[in-house]
Every structure is written in C-alpha cells, then in structure tokens.
Amino acid sequence: MTQQDGNEVVQTRKLNTQMFGKLIVIAILMxxxxxxxxxxxxxxxxxxxxxxxTPKDVTIEEVRNTQVDTSRTITVEFDANVQGPWRFRPTVNSLQVHPGEMAQVVYEVVNTQARAIDGQAIPSYAPQQVAAHFKKVECFCFQQQTLGPNEAKQMPVVFYVDAALPKDVKTITLSYTFFEIGGPGKKTS
Structure with missing residues (x-):
C-alpha cells in the first residue's frame, strides 16, 4: 500500500465517521x-x-342546553283515568319545566285482577293547542302493555315542551286514559 492509498483510507474513515455522527444527530432529532x-x-x-x-373540566353553566328557554316556566300537571280493572296514577301531580328542557315523570299501573291483562294508554292534552308543542321522547303509550296477575309497573314518560309554545300558556295538563285491550273474555293463544 502506498502513502497515497493510506491517506485516502484515512480520509474515507474520517468522512465515514462524520457521516455516522450526522446520521446519529438526525436520528435523535427525528x-x-x-x-x-x-x-x-x-x-x-x-x-x-x-x-x-381530552376536554377540560367544564362547569354546569358551560354545558347548559342553549335550546332551553330559562326565562319561562311552565307547570305540567299529570292526570290518570282508567277503563278496566286497573289502578293507574302519576307518581307526582305536577312539574315545573322550562321550554326545551328534558323532563321525566313516572306513572304507576297495577293490575287488580288474578289474570294477565293487556292495556294501552291514550294521551290527551289541555289546552288542546299544546298537543303540537308537547314532545314525548319515551312513553309507555307508544306500545301495548301486558301486566301479569296482580302485577305493578312503573312506566316513565320522557318529554320536553317545545320553545315555540305560545307565551300565554302557563299550564299544561297531560292526561292518560288506560284502556283494557280485548276485555275479560279475550282469548289468548
């Protein structure tokens, strides 16, 4: 090996060492x-x-539904009527709600007979003009109910009053009539 070849080898090693150092720095930066x-x-x-x-902790004020009209309060009264062998009543007589606010009330029905009975609840509203503004999200009246002998059920109604309710309406009455379907002589399969 000549002097010149030795210098090239040293030069190549020096360049390789510099390149290796640069690659290490680039890898650390990456x-x-x-x-x-x-x-x-x-x-x-x-x-x-x-x-x-990861949302920050928020207060109740920041989470408040902007569709709720807190400047108005509506009294919703609850009523229950029966056609058949039932005891049927709301668990509360009335609630104070703001238009747009979700609320829940529970009705209780008891089959007073020693046989299974099918029933259906039919709602009505007073004053009549509020029917278009009373929105039920969940209701036992959406489907037929079957109660076993002497069975009791708690049935929720989840609702809100539309904010477009006329301003002069301060009280709404929600009334349900619970009917027996098929009557006592009904045949079951």
Whole structure:
C-alpha cells in the first residue's frame, strides 16, 4: 500500500465517521420530533377548538342546553283515568319545566285482577293547542302493555315542551286514559 492509498483510507474513515455522527444527530432529532408531536397536536387542537381529545373540566353553566328557554316556566300537571280493572296514577301531580328542557315523570299501573291483562294508554292534552308543542321522547303509550296477575309497573314518560309554545300558556295538563285491550273474555293463544 502506498502513502497515497493510506491517506485516502484515512480520509474515507474520517468522512465515514462524520457521516455516522450526522446520521446519529438526525436520528435523535427525528425521535425528539416524534415524541413532541403528541403535545404539539393537542395544543393545536385546543387552540383551534377541533378534535378535542381530552376536554377540560367544564362547569354546569358551560354545558347548559342553549335550546332551553330559562326565562319561562311552565307547570305540567299529570292526570290518570282508567277503563278496566286497573289502578293507574302519576307518581307526582305536577312539574315545573322550562321550554326545551328534558323532563321525566313516572306513572304507576297495577293490575287488580288474578289474570294477565293487556292495556294501552291514550294521551290527551289541555289546552288542546299544546298537543303540537308537547314532545314525548319515551312513553309507555307508544306500545301495548301486558301486566301479569296482580302485577305493578312503573312506566316513565320522557318529554320536553317545545320553545315555540305560545307565551300565554302557563299550564299544561297531560292526561292518560288506560284502556283494557280485548276485555275479560279475550282469548289468548
């Protein structure tokens, strides 16, 4: 090996060592950038308000439904009537609600007979104009109910009063009549 070949080998080793050092620095920078991406992403999402991964603790005031009209209070009275061998009543006589606010009331029905009975509840409203503004989300009146001998059931009604309810209406009466379906001589299969 000549002097010149020896110098080239040394020069090549020096260049390889420099390149190796640069690659190590680049790898460390790439790892650091990848590690920093998660907090940077979260901060950008928080600033822009998009794709919030971990929302901050909020107060009740911040969560309040903006469709609820808190400036008005409506009294909803509950009534129950029966046609058949039942005891049927609401568990509360009335509720105070704001238009747009979701509310729930429970009706209790008891079969007073020693046989199974099918029944259906039919709602009515007073004053009559509120029927279009009284929105039931869940109701036992949506389907027929079957009660076993001497069985009692708690049946919820989840509702809200539409904010478009005329301003002069301050009280609504929701009345259900619970009918026996088929009567006492009904044949079962």
């Amino acid at each position: 790892f650091g950038f990848g590690y920093a991406l998660v907090p940077i992403y979260k901060k950008i999402c928080e600033i822009t308000g998009i794709n919030i991964l």
